[in-house]
Amino acid sequence: MSESPAPASLVQVRGVGHSYASRSGTREVLHDVSFDVAPGEFVCIVGPSGVGKTTILRDIAGLQRVTAGEVRVAGSVLTGPSSDIGLVFQDYSRSLMPWMSVRDNIALPLRGRMPKTDREQRVASAVHEVALDGHEEVRPWQLSGGMQQRVAIARALAFGAPVLLMDEPFASVDAQTRADLEDLALRVRDDTGQAVILITHDIDEAIYLSDRIIVLGGRPASVLEQVEVPFGPVREQLVTKALPEFGRLRTHVHTLIETASRAMTQATPVVDATR
Ligand SMILES: Nc1ncnc2c1ncn2[C@@H]1O[C@H](COP(=O)(O)OP(=O)(O)OP(=O)(O)O)[C@@H](O)[C@H]1O
Ligand SMILES: [Mg+2]
Structure with a gap:
């Protein structure tokens, strides 16, 4: 850049x-x-399907x-x-590595970027933010869809980019989970100041x-x-x-x-x- x-x-x-x-x-x-x-x-972007x-x-x-x-x-x-940008897509099943634990999935983008202790601290705080404490060692496919999307959000959070x-x-979770994830997204923005x-x-x-x-x-x-x-x-x-x-x-x-x-x-x- x-x-x-x-x-x-x-x-x-x-x-x-x-x-x-x-x-x-x-x-x-x-x-x-x-x-x-x-x-x-x-900011939300809306528009007809296929608009761009x-x-x-x-x-x-x-x-x-x-x-x-x-x-x-x-x-x-x-x-x-750019390292200023974190990403979360609809299809969490494809964005998470099925053979890695929740903890390793969240830590993945941080590898080689900081000392291990800092990395562990960031991962622990992101896990806590999305309320997945106690699930660090399981594989993503052992979790519900909503929980998997929380892992994806935690990964973007731990990455710590100013733009998410x-x-x-x-789009792929039930209505109640969706409402919970919406509130999580708002809380994350409030806590991190991310755009x-x-x-x-x-x-x-x-x-x-x-x-x-x-x-x-x-x-x-x-x-x-x-x-x-x-x-x-x-x-x-x-x-x-x-x-x-x-x-x-x-x-x-x-x-x-x-x-x-x-x-x-x-x-x-x-x-x-x-x-
Ligand atoms: N890699 C690509 N190569 C060629 N055409 C593409 C490519 N990606 C998207 N398009 C076309 O560009 C247009 C916009 O696609 P895009 O995926 O950005 O729309 P969208 O608004 O996200 O749609 P949706 O609401 O269905 O997700 C579509 O007509 C699509 O077919
Ligand atoms: Mg689209």
């Missing part, structure tokens, strides 16, 4: 475009996507290169995976978790609207979701996505066969 002056925001997405090559040419999925995320902010949510998250993670614009993290232009990216992290960028299909989840919701739409996709969520840092499942403002936001975000989705199904894919 190249050096630059101190950042105004922790994550700066600036005019990002992303095109994928296909047999018939190049297809532009994202066009001129721009937004910022501040330290400690919780995972694409922008992978761009921010440095897992793939943007084809236009730039992503800056802590002021530096991203050119590949999550792609539909709670969280989370993708979800669930509008209620986005409103419940977010300080701000970024709605993607269009083909190619850009930011349709950034919706501020004015509930402050303290959220409570039943209370927050019963607020009249919650209902108003649900209708607003739902309408945005619905309209974007209809427009996408009517539009033909943009293929530039010359590239």
